[in-house]
Amino acid sequence: MRLKLFSGLRPLDLRGSGRDALAGVVLASMNVPQVLGYTSIAAMPVVTGLYTVLLPLIAFAIFGSSRHLVVAADSATAAIFSGALTPMAPAGSEKYVALVAMLALLTAGLLLVARIFKLGFLASFLARTVLTGFLTGVGFQVGIAMLGGMLGIDTPSHRTLQQVGDLFENGWQFDLQTFGLSLLVVSAILLGHRFAPRFPVALVAVLGAIAVSAKLHFEARGIAVIGEVPGGLPSIKWPEASLQEIIALLPTAASCFVMIIAQSAATSKVYAIRYRETLDEDADVLGLSVANAAAAISGAFVVNGSPTQTAMADSSGARSQVAQLVFAGLVLAVLLFFTGPLQYLPRCVLASIVFTIAVGMVDVKGLRSILRESKGEFYLAVFTAAAVVFIGVEDGILMAIVLSLIRHVKHSYKPHTQMLAPDQTGRWAPTPAVPGSQTAPGLIVYRFGADLFYANEERFVNEVRALVERAPSKVQWFIVDAEAITDLDYSAGQSIRSLLEDLRHQGTQVWFARVSSYLRSDMDRHGVAAILGEAGIFERLHEAIAATGEGRKESVEEM
Structure with a gap:
């Protein structure tokens, strides 16, 4: 297996590197709030969101070939493993964090096997129609999961329908201040996406909420905050889990593997075609494997080639992995010097940021396009979305694969x-x-x-x-x-x-x-x-x- 390192950075030129460095600053300003928000979906400590855009980002820049793909925390994979792991250990506990790290390592192993045996073609078994439905279902599921935090209501369940029941059952906990702040943040971000897509509204919302929370003592007023966030570099350690736990994690790792292969390959191809660049899919699979291994040993969680974050990088002017390396450098600075103020960040603000991400995942435009061209495939996409919402994300991705294969066999039959x-x-x-x-x-x-x-x-x-x-x-x-x-x-x-x-x-x-x-x-x-x-x-x-x-x-x- 011949390695081609730094393919996503070469050829380097001074003008292009300067442009990409500036794009990396813009990317960091838009994405840091997002990766912090993804920890709500993953049920992980807030600081681990920053860990996903440190070593994993650097690892992919070294081993991957795509000049555009941003490998970081992703809502789809976070939703897959959080639903499967919370029954095995309390969310956010030391045991849960260890299981999440082991899951990332298992996912890295599956990706390495895929690279060795050139199994990247497996991405083709997840039809674009079904993938649209799956991500739409994840959007609904994540959005509903965030409503509790936005309203100040406890939703301890991990199934979507049960969470809806929790909202009604615990409705007496509704906090008007929390809801008002959430509504303000959601409105600001959605309007920002509509009228100023390159302006880091989410970052401004986070910084503003931290400042006001520290000044007015939000926690004392009944608005929950995330609390102390440990600073400094992540601890490097090998994840620990029993053989029985590893076996139990394998199906979830396989689901994450399929989602990573499908999303990353599709995203890389789009930008390679757009800029007429050569893409080495095998190198990208290896880069994703190393990135997930880096996440595992640094206390983070599964990372993926994110379509939304890659689109953000592109809109910021990024044309090589230089932008992603600058992004990682800024995250390092945050970890070393600026985690202290994060303790004042209201939880409802993070929930609101993730809610807006979930809204963006509900691909109404894509579903309408499918409906215009093929009613049968539209029904398939809607069925997949419903399966994610009513059955669960992990079972939903497996069903998506099965439906894609059935569709293929039907056409061949x-x-x-x-x-x-x-x-x-x-x-x-x-x-x-x-x-x-x-x-x-x-x-x-x-x-x-x-x-x-x-x-x-x-x-x-x-x-x-x-x-x-x-x-x-x-x-x-x-x-x-x-x-x-x-x-x-x-x-x-x-x-x-x-x-x-x-x-x-x-x-x-x-x-x-x-x-x-x-x-x-x-x-x-x-x-x-x-x-x-x-x-x-x-x-x-x-x-x-x-x-x-x-x-x-x-x-x-x-x-």
């Missing part, structure tokens, strides 16, 4: 099939393969739109038989346009051999055209080529049609 048939002018044109029609007297040209395998072989065989049996005249030649068929498995091979022999006994010659080298290899291996013979396999469709007789030459040339 029931692909589009066509045949050439005369149109109103008499010219041959592609039409749906409907029994009772033919291309020309004695000829059917048929196209199957997917690879042939055990799940769709019966559909192929039955449709071919129906087309032959119900043709207007006896079919002498049946040509399969195999352009879309690149693979033929054992089961399909046996069925096609039987079909070819049966049709030959009926006096119908079956030929395959546009046969790729991959399909030809499978045909040879499964005995299909031996039955067809060399005369029955063609590289081009027009050659096969021309071979059926000179009388068709004119029609072939018109195609």
Whole structure:
């Protein structure tokens, strides 16, 4: 495994580095409040949010290849593990923090395995439609989880429906001052996103809330604050957990792994295409692995290639990982010199910041776009979102994967099939393969739109038989346009051999055209080529049609 270090920084130039350094300052001003807020979702101590943008950020800048991807705390992965780990240990406890660190290490291990065996293609199994629904569901779940903190109401449950019940049951705890402050922060941030997207409204809200809280003693007035935040560098230590706990954490680590692979790969590709840059996906997977290992040993939690934070970096003018390194340097300064004032930060302010992030995750525009183009995929996205809200994030991501695979198999099981048939002018044109029609007297040209395998072989065989049996005249030649068929498995091979022999006994010659080298290899291996013979396999469709007789030459040339 050859390492290419600092790919996301090279080539360096003085002007570009200065621009990226300034972008890093802007990025830090917008993102520090966010990573502090993510600790509310992760149920971790507030300072660990800063840890996620220190060593992990530096690790990815060294080992990754993307010049744009920001690897840090992420709401989706935080929601995945917090729901799974809180039953194992009290939120924020020493044991919980240790389990979270071990989870990050396990996730790093899975990412390393993915890099060694080049399993980055697994990201493709989470369809964009399903991912949109999943993130929308996470947005609803996180938003509801933050309502308690914004209203001053305890919501000890970790399931969304139970949290809604807690809001009603403990409604007597509602605090008007807390709610008023939350409403002010949410309104300011949402308006800032609308009218001044590059202005660090969240940072101003945090700094203003800290100053007013310290001056007016918010804690004494009944507004909860986060309390003392330890300063200095994070302690470097190996996470500890029993074998039984490690086994229990593996499914959650797998869920985080899938989300990291899917989100990071999609985000990296978007910006690589936008700026016409070369992307090494294997290097990015390695960078994500090292970043999560760095998070594990520094007391942080799982990190991910964040789409929202990467978009923030891009809008700030960042064009290389120099910006992320400057961001990490500023976080280091905060840890060393400025954690003291954080103790006055009202908890409702952090909850409000996370609530606005959750609102942004509810992708109404994306769902509308899906609905316009495909109602079936829209229902799939909505179902995934509902599963996250009603079942849970970890189960939701597993369901998202299953639904994506089912969708893929469904398309492969029931692909589009066509045949050439005369149109109103008499010219041959592609039409749906409907029994009772033919291309020309004695000829059917048929196209199957997917690879042939055990799940769709019966559909192929039955449709071919129906087309032959119900043709207007006896079919002498049946040509399969195999352009879309690149693979033929054992089961399909046996069925096609039987079909070819049966049709030959009926006096119908079956030929395959546009046969790729991959399909030809499978045909040879499964005995299909031996039955067809060399005369029955063609590289081009027009050659096969021309071979059926000179009388068709004119029609072939018109195609």
